[in-house]
Amino acid sequence: MTSVLKTFLRNRKAAIGLAIVIAYVIVAIAAPLIAHYEPLARVGRPHQAPSADHWLGTTRMGRDVFSQLIYGTRNSLMVGVLAGFIVTAIGTTIGITAAYFGGLIDDVLNFLTNVVLVLPQLPLLLVLAAFLGQVSPLAIALIIGLTSWAWGARVTRAQALSLKTRDYIQAAEMIGEPSWRMILVEMLPNLLSIIGFNFIGSVIFTIITQATLEFLGLGSPLTLSWGTMLYNAQNASAIIVGAWWEVLAPCAAIVLIGVGLSLMNFGVDEIANPRMRSLGQVAKALRLERRLSRQRMQEAK
Secondary structure, three states: OHHHHHHHHHOHHHHHHHHHHHHHHHHHHOHHHHOOOOOOOEOOOOOOOOOOOOOOOEOOOOEEHHHHHHHHHHHHHHHHHHHHHHHHHHHHHHHHHHHHHOHHHHHHHHHHHHHHHHOOHHHHHHHHHHHHOOEOHHHHHHHHHHHOOHHHHHHHHHHHHHHHOOHHHHHHHHOOOOHHHHHHHHHHHHHHHHHHHHHHHHHHHHHHHHHHHHHOOOEOOOOOOHHHHHHHHHHOOOOOOOOOHHHHHHHHHHHHHHHHHHHHHHHHHHHHOHHHHHHHHHHHHHHHHHHHHHHHHHHHO
16 A cells, blocks of 8 residues: 555656645645634625735625635535545446456446446436435435446446456456455455546546536535535626626636646556556656757757
């Protein structure tokens, strides 16, 4: 585990992305210590511009935008991580099971995966959320988690099928290893990069989707997240009246966490994919060669 973490941190993209994500987690945990005001308390004038008292200004109701942003990080991260776990657990279970057992089990699970895969995801989420009414963050996480696992299952199945043909897997089968041990001990550790890639991608998708659903008014107005901040800013016509900070703050938070998670995803891909690693080494060698060439030209002058 330590060697895996060291390899991960040696990758510049993964290290920067992890630092951004850890910063968000710290903000979410320490929200009461960081926020200056209660997020739903009226503490200033309506649409007050950013100042020393209110770093990111206030809303139409006179609420501190910075405090709302800090507390909103909790809900948005919670929904993203929970839905990511659900998507990864379902996709990994179905993918490995289908690949290992094959036959009828593979046909049934593959058919189910294909059915879920061809469903238009965002329209389906909109219909489900509209049918349920204004849903809580937990319900949004469950809806996204239970409808977004198909891609991860397909990728996991493909990778598990290639693992199944490896010599050590076949040797373990020949000596009579039980199925549960074959899956959990022999195959699952070799799929960690795919599982990590699936989890991180699911968290990104969930955070953006949650913000979209809540911006459209399908979330609960009693909860505080980046999506409800955008919804309230839209209802208050924040852009029209010049209160740009109400929109900029949650949008910047979504973009930055997306950048951090994407960098982690790229890092995982480069670490797990030998071709990506070799391309990175070639690019690094080319940059070094250009730098040396410029130095030689300057010395020649």
